Amino acid sequence: MSNLLSGAKILLNCLAAENVDCIFGYPGGVTLPLYDAMYDDPVKHILVRHEQNAAFAAQGYARATGKVGVCCATSGPGATNLVTGLVDAMMDSIPIVALTGQVSSKLMGSDAFQEADTFGITRSATKHNFLVKNIAELPQVIHEAFYIAASGRPGPVLVDVTKDAFQGQAHYTPVKEIHLPGYRVFTEGHGGQIRRAAQMMWEAERPYIYAGGGIIAANASDELRALTEALDAPAVCTLMGLGALPAEHRNFISMPGMHGSYAANMGMSHADLLIALGVRFDDRVTGRLAAFAPHAKVIHVDIDPAEVGKNRQPDLPIVGNVKRVLPKLVAELEGLAPSMKAKNAGSRAAWWKQIRAWKEEHPLTAETSPNEIKPQHLMAEIDRLSGGRAIVASDVGQHQMWAAQLIRFNEPRLWINSGGLGSMGFGLPAAIGAQFARPDKLVFAIVGDGGFQMSIPELATIVNHSLPIKIVVMNNGYLGMVRQWQELFYNNRLSEVTLSSFPDVEKLAGAYGFKGRTVDSVKEMPDALRAAVNEPGPYLLNVKVTPFENVYPMVPAGGAINEMVLRPPQPVEV
Amino acid sequence: MQQIVSLLMENKPGALMRVTGLFSQRGYNIESLTVSRTLDPTLSRMTITVDVEQNVRAQVIKQMNKLINVLQAADVTDGPAVNRELVLVRVRINQQTRTAVLKEAEIFGARVVDSTTEGFCLEATGDPEKLDEFIDVMRSYGEIEATRSGIVSVSLDNKKLRLSPPVPRGAAPEEVLELQGAE
Numbered sequence: 001m002s003n004l005l006s007g008a009k010i011l012l013n014c015l016a017a018e019n020v021d022c023i024f025g026y027p028g029g030v031t032l033p034l035y036d037a038m039y040d041d042p043v044k045h046i047l048v049r050h051e052q053n054a055a056f057a058a059q060g061y062a063r064a065t066g067k068v069g070v071c072c073a074t075s076g077p078g079a080t081n082l083v084t085g086l087v088d089a090m091m092d093s094i095p096i097v098a099l100t101g102q103v104s105s106k107l108m109g110s111d112a113f114q115e116a117d118t119f120g121i122t123r124s125a126t127k128h129n130f131l132v133k134n135i136a137e138l139p140q141v142i143h144e145a146f147y148i149a150a151s152g153r154p155g156p157v158l159v160d161v162t163k164d165a166f167q168g169q170a171h172y173t174p175v176k177e178i179h180l181p182g183y184r185v186f187t188e189g190h191g192g193q194i195r196r197a198a199q200m201m202w203e204a205e206r207p208y209i210y211a212g213g214g215i216i217a218a219n220a221s222d223e224l225r226a227l228t229e230a231l232d233a234p235a236v237c238t239l240m241g242l243g244a245l246p247a248e249h250r251n252f253i254s255m256p257g258m259h260g261s262y263a264a265n266m267g268m269s270h271a272d273l274l275i276a277l278g279v280r281f282d283d284r285v286t287g288r289l290a291a292f293a294p295h296a297k298v299i300h301v302d303i304d305p306a307e308v309g310k311n312r313q314p315d316l317p318i319v320g321n322v323k324r325v326l327p328k329l330v331a332e333l334e335g336l337a338p339s340m341k342a343k344n345a346g347s348r349a350a351w352w353k354q355i356r357a358w359k360e361e362h363p364l365t366a367e368t369s370p371n372e373i374k375p376q377h378l379m380a381e382i383d384r385l386s387g388g389r390a391i392v393a394s395d396v397g398q399h400q401m402w403a404a405q406l407i408r409f410n411e412p413r414l415w416i417n418s419g420g421l422g423s424m425g426f427g428l429p430a431a432i433g434a435q436f437a438r439p440d441k442l443v444f445a446i447v448g449d450g451g452f453q454m455s456i457p458e459l460a461t462i463v464n465h466s467l468p469i470k471i472v473v474m475n476n477g478y479l480g481m482v483r484q485w486q487e488l489f490y491n492n493r494l495s496e497v498t499l500s501s502f503p504d505v506e507k508l509a510g511a512y513g514f515k516g517r518t519v520d521s522v523k524e525m526p527d528a529l530r531a532a533v534n535e536p537g538p539y540l541l542n543v544k545v546t547p548f549e550n551v552y553p554m555v556p557a558g559g560a561i562n563e564m565v566l567r568p569p570q571p572v573e574v
Numbered sequence: 575m576q577q578i579v580s581l582l583m584e585n586k587p588g589a590l591m592r593v594t595g596l597f598s599q600r601g602y603n604i605e606s607l608t609v610s611r612t613l614d615p616t617l618s619r620m621t622i623t624v625d626v627e628q629n630v631r632a633q634v635i636k637q638m639n640k641l642i643n644v645l646q647a648a649d650v651t652d653g654p655a656v657n658r659e660l661v662l663v664r665v666r667i668n669q670q671t672r673t674a675v676l677k678e679a680e681i682f683g684a685r686v687v688d689s690t691t692e693g694f695c696l697e698a699t700g701d702p703e704k705l706d707e708f709i710d711v712m713r714s715y716g717e718i719e720a721t722r723s724g725i726v727s728v729s730l731d732n733k734k735l736r737l738s739p740p741v742p743r744g745a746a747p748e749e750v751l752e753l754q755g756a757e
Contacts, residue, residue: 017743119588123595128642131587143743148642151747179740182584182645185747306636320749 007135008037008166011099014142015043017174020070022046022061022436023099024054028074029114030101033166046436046465049457051078053429055085055156058096060393060433062089063416064441066219068149069096069433075103076114079121079160084423086125086156091420092240093217095154097145098126104164105133118160127155135168143175152185153304154217186305189320189328197275197299197316198332202340204273204297205347207233210256210285213240213419214278214302214322221412223326224277225249230333232348233275234355236264238285240419241278243409247388253355254364257285258555259401262362262564265555267355268293269562276300278322281311282420291560301325362553362566364405373522375399375474375545379406381526382444382472385533390442391416391434395427395451398480401551403446425454428471432458435467442470442533449475449499449542456503459512462538470532473542475502476549484550489557505542516540576605577631578651580727581620582735584643585611589618592641602626602634606659606724617645621657621727646735654730660723661705666693667716675715682708 005013011034015023022044027035038045048054051073058069073082079100089096102119103112119131128148130141138161145157201207209231215224221244228235228251236256237244245252256264268274274296279285286292289311300307300314301322308317318325366380379402386392388410394400394417409415416434418426431445447455452473462469483497509516514537519528525543532539553564583589590609597604605623612619626634631649638647650657663684667675675694679686684698693716698708702725712718741747 120591123588123591124599129588147741147743147747175743177740177742179738180642181737183642183747184639184736184738185749187747187749304640306633306640310633 003171004169005172006033006037006166007138007161007168007170008034010135010138010170010172011142011161011166012037012041012043013172014139014175015070018068018143018146020068023070023072024048024057024061024433025072025099026051026054026074026078028078028101030103030163031072031074031078031166033163034072034099034101045072046432046461048429048432048461051081052084052425053432053455053458053461055082055089055096055098056423056426056429057433057436058098059085059089059094060416060430061437062094062096062433063430064391064413064434064437066217066413067095067437068146069094070099071096072099074101074114075118076116078114079118080116082158083122083125084421086122086158088418088421088423088426089156090125090127092418093154093213094156095149096156097149098156098158100158100160101166102131102160102162105162106164108133108162118158122158125156126158127153129158130160132159132161132165135165135170138165139172139175144178144180147178148180148183152183186303186319187321187324189301189318189325191328193316193318194325194328195332197318198329198336199340200273200297200299200316201231201233201275201329201333202336202343205344206270206272206351207231207348208267208271208274208296209233209235209251210238210268210274210276210279211235211241211244212238212277212279215241215244216412218278218303218321218323219412220278220323220326221245223323223330226330227326227333230330234267234352236260236267238279238282239404239417242404242415243412246410247408248410253359255404257282257561258287259405259551259553260285260561261359261364261405262553262566263355263358265553265561265564266358269295269560270354271296274298276302276314277326278302280307285561286311287555287559287561287563366406369522369546371522373520373525373543373545375402375476375549376406377522378472378474378525378543378545379403381529382446383407385529386442386444390414390444391431391438392444392446393417393427393431393434395445395447396422396424397448397450398476398484398549398551399446399448399474401481402474424451427451428455428458431469431471432461432467435469436465443468445469445471447471447473448480449473449477449502450479453499453502456508459509459540463512463514466537468536469538471538471540472529472532473505473540474545475542476545476547477502478547481551487550502542505540509540514538514540516542518542518544520544575626575628576651577624577626577634577649578655578657578725578727579620579622579624579634579638580648580650580655580729581622581638581644582612582646583618583620583641584645585616585618586643589643592643593620593622593638596637596641597622597624600634600637602630606722608724608726621725623725645737648729648731648733650727650729655727656730657701657725657727658699659702659705659725660697660699661709662687662721663696663698663709663712664693664719665696665712665716666718671715675712678711678715682711684708
């Protein structure tokens with residue numbers, strides 16, 4: 001019986017078969033057998049300082065590579081701490097597998113020590129979840145979990161494993177096939193619909209490409225570029241889709257939506273054909289849905305049938321993987337080009353002229369001031385150092401919006417942020433995951449002074465692994481985005497948004513054994529940033545920016561996206 | 575409006591939780607739900623009556639079909655389908671009205687399943703509207719207690735199941751273009 005293995009060892013064999021090279025996790029009572037097996041397993045385990053950050057780091061890894069990120073936590077509090085990271089991955093369709101320990105099957109239901117109903121709690125936080133009480137099921141379940149997480153519309157999958165399943169012994173037979181009869185993935189797109197879509201594109205006078213996170217998830221940037229160029233249509237990328245089309249591509253406008261550019265939103269509002277690719281018509285993009293793209297017919301391509309028609313009923317739905325559908329669309333477009341391309345060429349030229357005029361009318365530019373560091377100025381400097389090539393992991397809030405507006409991403413998987421759930425505390429751990437995935441890349445963690453204080457424990461993780469992450473705290477002393485809404489919509493009653501007692505970062509970083517600095521002079525800021533980037537190890541740069549700066553343009557909640565507030569209210573003379 | 579959904583799913587732990595959880599998560603109100611094993615003991619058939627706006631009906635089906643363990647979710651509201659419900663009614667009556675109650679029960683095709691000096695327990699099946707009437711009639715005779723099963727439905731459609739075939743581990747899923755297999 002030499003090939004009898006423990007459940008824990010079998011699990012690690014399955015992870016190896018899935019090419020998992022690192023796990024972000026935190027051990028505990030019921031995962032002791034697993035961590036014991038890990039002791040002499042080649043897989044790299046990264047000990048984070050809070051389970052929530054294990055899930056965020058696994059996401060950072062997955063977002064930076066497209067591979068499945070893996071996180072691990074013990075039962076009870078370990079598992080419940082993962083939940084925010086799971087919901088976050090669910091909202092942004094990020095493939096991660098979470099492994100949690102569960103109390104022994106005999107104890108389940110007895111309110112045992114560190115028992116929580118992880119399976120029940122994470123039902124709505126995951127694409128699918130499993131509870132394994134029997135060691136015999138373990139290999140099949142682990143591989144099914146990876147398969148479900150990575151395929152179709154990606155998402156988080158949790159596998160809850162009881163302690164006795166870890167401890168039991170069984171013969172390990174590698175899993176050869178996956179059989180999930182009810183799991184249907186639509187990839188190809190309907191041929192007739194694709195032909196009609198190409199027809200509609202040439203017939204349009206004001207076509208407009210609205211591309212989102214689905215392009216990134218499908219690794220379909222080249223295909224998007226080919227379509228954009230074949231049609232020569234203006235294109236916007238959503239917050240989740242930044243980098244899907246290179247920021248410097250001549251057809252790229254910017255991000256649309258609540259804090260999108262004037263040109264991007266005006267384009268949406270005036271287009272006569274919206275080509276929606278891997279997007280979900282999120283409220284932060286559409287504003288008031290009834291007033292969104294009122295003149296446009298909509299072609300919606302998405303891999304998830306439930307997204308098609310959920311918020312906006314498309315005139316032409318195509319359910320399929322953009323990676324497969326877009327080349328077919330391009331082929332159809334090229335086939336029709338000789339007879340149709342010239343038809344509306346005049347109108348399309350006028351459309352481009354209009355778009356350029358909107359861009360010039362209200363460009364997204366980074367204001368600077370000789371006396372203080374404007375947050376936009378900070379983003380522009382980071383952009384200059386990045387050159388469209390660095391990984392930028394962002395937290396949630398004003399800095400996230402400024403970064404999205406002003407930092408160029410010339411490749412997919414560089415911009416890493418919590419889009420759908422908007423989880424504060426995401427940026428720093430996500431940067432850790434991204435840096436593990438891409439050790440070759442310059443990684444910025446751009447965080448606010450609020451979110452940073454949710455992530456401080458992970459400075460230890462960064463130091464432990466000598467990760468050369470450049471942490472830039474955009475410090476305005478406030479929970480800026482909440483304050484912005486209080487200023488605009490709650491009569492400037494600033495309730496609980498002041499963040500006083502921010503630590504001295506030089507001492508803080510010093511306490512962890514690396515370099516930190518606070519910069520509040522606009523003259524020194526560019527050099528300080530450059531010094532941080534040139535530092536071989538991690539660096540914590542605290543940048544004191546203009547406290548009362550707000551993000552514009554802004555579409556007030558419930559407004560139509562062409563009803564943008566372009567700049568702060570000007571003082572009224574009395 | 576009332577939508578009737580017929581759901582075929584793998585009989586796995588947590589299956590019911592996934593369905594009911596999805597309904598509450600998306601804000602759909604369940605009016606009734608029945609679930610039982612099919613001829614194939616690894617599968618369960620659910621009939622769910624849900625109160626939704628007309629324009630959300632397609633979304634309900636799509637969301638159900640997204641559940642990994644669901645083999646098929648179908649909207650059987652507008653048929654072709656047979657929808658039936660069962661009700662057990664206890665009615666407390668006096669000696670004078672016993673015969674009348676039995677006569678009424680016969681009209682509705684109800685059976686007496688228990689009889690005491692206090693009254694009857696009656697069992698009736700039919701479409702839900704007919705059962706509403708039956709309950710109203712029984713109420714006119716005396717104090718009643720009624721337990722309804724919720725609708726069970728069988729589709730008369732010949733639509734075949736579309737199931738995903740096994741794929742080698744490490745391969746990507748393939749779109750199932752052909753109909754295969756049946757319950």
